[in-house]
Amino acid sequence: MLEKKTDKPNQSVEEVFQEYGNMLYRIAFVMMKNAFDAEDVVQDTLIKYMEHVEKGKTFETEEHRKAWLIRVDVNLCKNRLRFYKNHPKIGVEQLSRYYEEKEDTRLMDSLLLLPANYREVLLLHYVEGYQGKEIAQMLKLSESAVRKRLERGREKLQELLEKTR
Amino acid sequence: MEERARSGKEMTQEKQNVLAEDLEKRLYAAGQRIVPDVSAKERIMVGVKSRKRNRRRLAPRIPAAVLAACLVLSTLCFVRMGFMGEDVMVYAATEEYGWQKLVEGERILLKKEPFDPYYYPYKCTFRLEVQGNYLYDRQFTTLRDDYIGERGGIIEWFVAPDRPEDAGRVMRGKLSLWIVNENRERLAALEVELTKEDGECYAELKRVWESEAYKNRKGRR
Numbered sequence: 500m501l502e503k504k505t506d507k508p509n510q511s512v513e514e515v516f517q518e519y520g521n522m523l524y525r526i527a528f529v530m531m532k533n534a535f536d537a538e539d540v541v542q543d544t545l546i547k548y549m550e551h552v553e554k555g556k557t558f559e560t561e562e563h564r565k566a567w568l569i570r571v572d573v574n575l576c577k578n579r580l581r582f583y584k585n586h587p588k589i590g591v592e593q594l595s596r597y598y599e600e601k602e603d604t605r606l607m608d609s610l611l612l613l614p615a616n617y618r619e620v621l622l623l624h625y626v627e628g629y630q631g632k633e634i635a636q637m638l639k640l641s642e643s644a645v646r647k648r649l650e651r652g653r654e655k656l657q658e659l660l661e662k663t664r
Numbered sequence: 665m666e667e668r669a670r671s672g673k674e675m676t677q678e679k680q681n682v683l684a685e686d687l688e689k690r691l692y693a694a695g696q697r698i699v700p701d702v703s704a705k706e707r708i709m710v711g712v713k714s715r716k717r718n719r720r721r722l723a724p725r726i727p728a729a730v731l732a733a734c735l736v737l738s739t740l741c742f743v744r745m746g747f748m749g750e751d752v753m754v755y756a757a758t759e760e761y762g763w764q765k766l767v768e769g770e771r772i773l774l775k776k777e778p779f780d781p782y783y784y785p786y787k788c789t790f791r792l793e794v795q796g797n798y799l800y801d802r803q804f805t806t807l808r809d810d811y812i813g814e815r816g817g818i819i820e821w822f823v824a825p826d827r828p829e830d831a832g833r834v835m836r837g838k839l840s841l842w843i844v845n846e847n848r849e850r851l852a853a854l855e856v857e858l859t860k861e862d863g864e865c866y867a868e869l870k871r872v873w874e875s876e877a878y879k880n881r882k883g884r885r
Contacts, residue, residue: 525696
């Protein structure tokens with residue numbers, strides 16, 4: 500991906516939300532499987548962004564800013580998932596609000612059935628368009644681990660799609 | 665002969681590539697549709713500005729006034745299943761009786777269908793029947809690593825393997841389902857308690873609620 504030097508090193512939180520809000524929400528929704536946690540995660544990500552900028556830290560490129568936001572978003576989701584692991588009752592799931600077609604709901608339902616480590620790489624690759632190397636940097640994984648998760652995730656997704664038919 | 669086998673193999677590979685490509689396109693299109701609505705965007709920005717974080721909001725966001733009104737209404741209007749009549753019905757798949765209608769206060773043993781040996785060894789299925797052309801939204805509370813999904817009136821409870829630390833524990837979760845109108849206003853609610861006990865899965869209809877608007881609409885039909 501071409502690294503474009505950012506002309507707004509300290510982009511305001513509103514601008515960041517305008518530009519990346521949908522992406523951050525999408526990632527959080529797929530990770531958390533519900534809209535309420537997704538909103539909270541996006542909110543916390545943006546607060547962290549504000550604090551980061553207030554500390555005088557800047558982003559050299561737009562890609563750097565975007566990757567930083569994704570990493571914070573994913574990490575906050577993981578923290579929350581870890582919390583929920585130890586608490587029997589969790590969230591609320593509302594896929595039907597996004598889809599009218601049964602097939603689309605079935606596809607996303609199958610995606611949400613996958614473990615979080617497959618969900619995150621499949622989403623970043625197929626929906627957000629990142630390459631294996633970039634995902635590896637973002638998630639602090641090896642490239643081969645990302646490739647493996649993509650491959651396995653794709654296979655599992657196909658299997659689950661067949662099973663939920 | 666060898667050439668034919670090779671060409672067959674190539675064709676299978678080609679077919680798989682087409683399938684994978686189709687899946688990627690569909691995944692992209694479906695993923696892009698997940699966006700926060702206007703009210704969610706407003707809530708996020710208000711939260712960011714006030715720097716409120718980590719609220720662990722586990723309950724649906726219902727304004728306090730609406731919640732209070734619902735509580736009053738529910739106290740006044742909670743009714744036996746009979747009142748709900750034949751308008752909203754939930755059936756569960758059972759081993760013994762096939763599809764069995766859930767009746768308030770009756771706990772029934774669910775049929776466990778094998779699903780995925782690793783992540784979700786089995787699933788339990790519910791069928792929802794809503795008379796008329798209502799849209800419905802749902803709010804599901806899940807149990808531990810389980811997942812509950814709904815499509816076209818079928819609700820599936822995918823049951824994850826038990827964790828060692830949960831041995832001997834009775835796990836309970838409540839599945840709430842709201843019937844909404846075209847404007848997504850809440851008209852009626854169902855609550856089904858899901859229980860995992862000694863490796864078995866049970867469901868019990870706990871309570872139902874109908875709004876005045878829903879009752880009036882029903883009366884007119």
